[in-house]
Each structure stands twice: as structure tokens, then as C-alpha cells.
Amino acid sequence: MNQCPLQGCYGCRRSEMYRKDLKLCGKCKKVWYCSQACQRGDWTRHKVKCSVSHTQDSISQSELAIEMATRAGGNGTLMLNLELYAVYLLNLIDDPRNATRWVVEIECAAISACNGISNWDPSEFMLNIGEIKRSPSSDLTATLLASGPGGEDSTADHRVNICFLLKAGAECKKVGAVMRSPLLFKITKLAMDMGKENSGDIIPGTTESGIMYDLKMEFNDMVRRDTRNRFKLREFIPPAEGSQARFRPFGHIGFSGVVPLGYSGAMQAFEDRCQREEEAEAARAARMRAKASKRLSRAQ
Template identity: 25%
Template sequence: MSTDSGASSAAPKGIRMVHAVYPGQDKLFRDIAVSSEFLKANQKYFGVQCTQCQVKMEKLLKCSKCKSVWYCSKECQKKNWSTHKPTCHADERSSGLFKLVRMFSVNPVLMGYLKTATVFECGLLDNRRVGFDTPFLARIEIAIEPSDVLNFGGLYVNDPTVEEKLEGMLQVNAITAWQSPSMQAPLTPKRLNTWREARARCNAEGFAEDPVGLVEFIGHRCTEDSGNSMTAELHIPNITLAVAMTRAPFTSVSAITGIRTEKPLSAASCLEFINSHIRADKQNQLRLRTEMTEQDKEVIRAAGRNEDTFPARILKEKMQREQLYAGFVQLTRTVVT
């Protein structure tokens, strides 16, 4: 892809982007990827509670504006409106992020690596009472990026030739812990009750020695720090703790040089694996692809303009961490006003 524009806010002249793929990528994906049949069969285990009364629902009655909170009746929606109104914003995606988060959550490969990342980020190896005496919460910042990395580059440098209709895919941009110094506010009573119920249920089912916490998936917009979110219980099995303790490194192979490199097992490397695994899914076997909205695209453009919005900052931090974006981070544009 090359660009040539004289506009100050458009892409710089003469940029040429080339992307190489490791020849064995398809086989690596097939070796560990979960089948579509398995995911479809397990969707039923991803339940939803009424936002107001917490009753479990078979049929979703969602807010027609943000499409990211659910109610069992119109009565519960009216009772909850004063609480929900300040955070209710229109969402371009017809079903919000629910369908994508559901497919992610029933995927044992993706959740296994997310749980390992949570072990590191929430310090479960450092304090063995977290998840037992006290809860933990992992905040997962998610976004939609083009499935073709060259289209990502085109949006990043504001290339006007990028097609309007783009296939996107779910990506995990960051994970942060509720226990971190900047997030010491207590859990809401509703979340605390959710954790206590999950802890009691795991105890009753024979998992009393496994830590239990909460996970919050957050989809942010390009112009606001707030976004739609979904919170669920997070059971960390002992085998995940054992994997984290071994710290066996990730091995990757350069598509250009063929050189093998190792990355230490960490929260960041687990997220990079998750994102790479989703990107390698060319046939949408994992059901994590969707058409990009203008909001999705603008987050990437804003990062390229080096804007100081929360979603743009999170994306830039991800680009600094992951090898795929090494050639893009030097292309930040300065907007002339």
C-alpha cells in the first residue's frame, strides 16, 4: 500500500507497507484452535442476568441505545434508568459487544491465556489469599481492528484509499488489576455480591483451593473514556497457577528471517498470543470477526494523530508491546491546526 497526499492531516508521502506471514502460521492455528461446533454448543453456558434484579434470563431484552445492558422486563428497565442513564451512549454495533465477548468467553484456549495473564496482573502468585479472603477484578480493554494488518496501517496513517467497508476482529488491548494503586476504590455492592456467590459456588463444587475473582470486558469509544462493559465471575484453576509458576517462554519465528526468538511468559506476552491467535483465524472459525464501525476506525486514526484520548493511548501502548506493529509506531502524525 502506498500513499501520496498533500493534505497536512493525511498520510505522509511515500509510505510503503509490507507484511509477511510465517509459512507455518495456518498449521499452528489449526493445531490448537477450538472448533466452531464446540463454541456453538457451549454458548448456552454463557448466561446473562437482569441488570436490575439479577435474575438469570433465557431471552435478552437489551437497552435499545447502548445495547450493552439487559433486563428481564420493562419494569426493571424503568427502575434502573436513573442509574444507567449517565453511562448510556449510542453504539454503532447492532448487538453491542455481547456476541463477541460471549464467543471469547466460551473459548478455552483464549480464556486459558487470559486467566494466565490475570494471575500475573492481579498478583495471585504473590498473595495466595487474593481470590479467597478478598476479591480481585481484571479489567480487559477490548477493541475491533481490521483483520488485514495493512488496512490497520492505512487507517493509522489516514490513507484515503482504505476501503470504507472493512472486516474487523476482536482484540485485547490491555489488562489492568483492580488492586493496583490507581484503582483502590471498593467493588460496588452488586459486584461484591456476585463475587461472594461465585466463591461459595466454587467451594460447593469442590474448587475451594482455586482462586475466584471477576473479569470486566470494556469496549471504549474514540472520544470518551467511558464505554460499555460486561462483568462475569472468573474461576482460576490450579493448573493455570502451575503454568504461570513455570514461566515457560513463548517461542516465535520471524516470517522474514526465520529466526526463532523467545518471550518471557507474562501478562503482556499472553495478550499478544491471544491477539495473534485471533488474527490467524482467516475463516472466522472462532466467530470473533465483525464489520468495523466508524467508531472502531476512528480509534486507530486518533492513535495515528497521537491524540490523548483513553482508547488511543491504550492502543498506542499495545503497539509498543507487540512485534506486529513495530513498523507503525514511528509513523505517528502531527495534526496542524
């Protein structure tokens, strides 16, 4: 299972924790905690924002993009595409040490989810990623150190930590967040297998080859197709009452309109898993109701 690190627990602020070890706030589903004790201890601070809905006056479009992109970092289904992209971009198959030499910069935007659909609420926005490039880690030392531990050379113990730098805003000059992802061997192997099938389409270390473009577009398409918002990467951000709309429909990245791809089948697998979980939950609820009904009958 892919273990994508987040910024850490929102209660005790421990960093370098993994998604599987953290629990979402059941109400807002936007913050993570390592334990119920941490969540209870943080409630006084968090409850102020937990029930508050954003408006286009209370959050900028760039801030929304970074918030959603950071949230995506905890989803292994989506991160698989970015990790495969990074393997090719940094040429990690030939030299894993490139993970310490380069940082993967990702341009993020919050774009309108309606995409021209007449009956869709124009105030619903979703995450979209644009340009992805590599930058020397030496040029970003201060930013990376400020983000917390994990920037050390990890190849000695056979771990490769990819560093993703999320950026949004005018000309993408605003640094939003840093997230690190431990690259598992099976992902590198998958990248090698995909590379063999598309050998004429990959130039290691280039800005973007064909297969890399497809991986990025599949990421965006999975978010677009997630109309039930299971990824939690869609939000309704209306203008404030009496105010004009401040958000641009496409942020600063044009929507691709790409059709569903078939490289990983990740979206279908994710939907199938969610359906199984929902069916299991419905069956469990039915059993609980049946037991309660039997107890009530006996009591009578």
C-alpha cells in the same frame, strides 16, 4: 480442560454455567443454551435477532467489542492467556486470596480485520484487547453484585475464581460485562513454570511485565490469525445503506501488529484440533453417503 464460565443460558437465564455444558445456536453461533428445551422455548424471542445482521447504525463499536469479548470468555484456548496474565497481575501464586481482593479490568475494542490488506473487506471487525489492570473489588461492589453470584471467597474449598471486568467505549468508562473464571491448579502450575523460565521478567503484582505483555499480544494475534473465524470473534459490520461509515478502523486501541509467539502454542493446537474434527466429520459424511448408496442399490 479449561472450564470458562459464561453469563449463562440465554433461555432459562441460569448463571454460573460452564462452556462445556452449553450449546451454541447452530445458526448465529452467538448465544448459548443449556438444553434443546430451553432453545425451543427461547426461539420466539431469539429469532428476531438470530438472522439479523448488524450495521454500523444498529450497534456501536463499543457494544460490538463487549459482545465479542463475552463470547471469547467461553473459549478455553483464548482464556488460558488471560488466566495466566491474571495469575501474575494479582500475584496469585503467593496469595490466592488476592482473587477476592482485586478485579481484572480488560479494555476491549473492535478493530478492523483488514489491517492495511488491500483486498480485505474493510467492514470486517475483530476483537482486540488493550490495557489490562487490576482494581480493588471493594470499589466495584455494586457492579459485581449486579452481575450475579460468585463473588464470595472461594479459597476455603480450594477454588480460586478470577473476576474479569470487560470495558469498552470512550475512555473505557462504559462497563460492559463481568465474567468469572475458575482457576484450575494446572494453570497456576503452568504460570509457575513459565515464571521460572522468565524469572528476571516478572515483578508480581505490577501492571504489566514482559511475559504478561507477550501473553496479551498472543491473545490478539490468535484472533488476528483466525481468518476462518473459528473463534467467532470476527463480524462483518457494514455501514447502513446510504449511510457513512461510523466505525473507526482501530476503535480506541492501536493494533500491535505482533508476530506469532511461542509461549503456549495454543493457536497451532487449536487449528490442529479443528482440522482433525473436520476430517472426522468428512469421513463420517462419506460413510453415511456410502450406506445410503448401498441401500438405494438394494432397493433397486
